Amino acid sequence: MAILADADYGALRDAIYRKGAGKEELKALPTLPNKVILRAIFQAIEDNVQASRAPIKAAMDAAAGFALSPMLARKFYAAYVTVKGA
Helix, strand or coil, rough: CCCCCCCHHCCCCHHCCCCCCHHHHHHCCCCCCCCCEEEEEEEHHEEEEEEHHHHHHHHHHHCCCCCHHHHHHHHHHHHHHHHHHH
16 A cells, blocks of 8 residues: 655645544544544555555456556546545
8 A cells, every 4th residue: 555645644634634524523522633643544544545546547447348558447437536535
């Protein structure tokens, strides 16, 4: 699995602490998660996303009836995540 880079962690942390993107829910917790916990959560997401890439690509190819290019498959996936919010 890919190790989450420091720059990625920083961007993800900033994203979750934006108003309306998780900040309110985090502040409602009994204690705020520290950096180790936040990083572990994001690393778990990274691990699962990386592990699911091949099966998702295979499912898209099967649905299309031909092999999509990796770039087109990424764009389909990005569109889905953008609209559905993961």
